[in-house]
Amino acid sequence: LYLRRITGNSMYPTLRDGDYIWASKRLLSHYRQGDIVLVDHPLYTRIVKRIKHIDKDGQYWLVGDGIDSVSSLQMGPVSNRQILAECFGTFILSTSSNNNTIATQFAALVPSGFK
DSSP states (O other): OEEEEOOSSTTTTTSOTTOEEEEEOOSSSOOOTTOEEEEEETTTEEEEEEEEEEOTTSOEEEEOSSTTSOOHHHHOOBOGGGEEEEEEEEEEEEEOTTSOEEEEEEEEOOOOOOO
């Protein structure tokens, strides 16, 4: 299970800078087009992107939802072993008046049917 803070707007409007995501490894099935995944990328380190396409060799092509994202061609394909987990939810943290941090909103992430 992974908990990760989103930095930047490459996945906006789905994920915003400062959001937190929950992600877990798929054990019994393959990742699908439209899934939002946490990836250990050789150039961009740990990134959160959407699966745009799965090619005939089983390589995954990624895309960001926002205009600030690098292109699929710049990222290149990633293998199944580079995908650390699928994101299944997001939440926003806020600071209360006495500086205790509390979760204020949780939302499930659903594949977009991205084509």
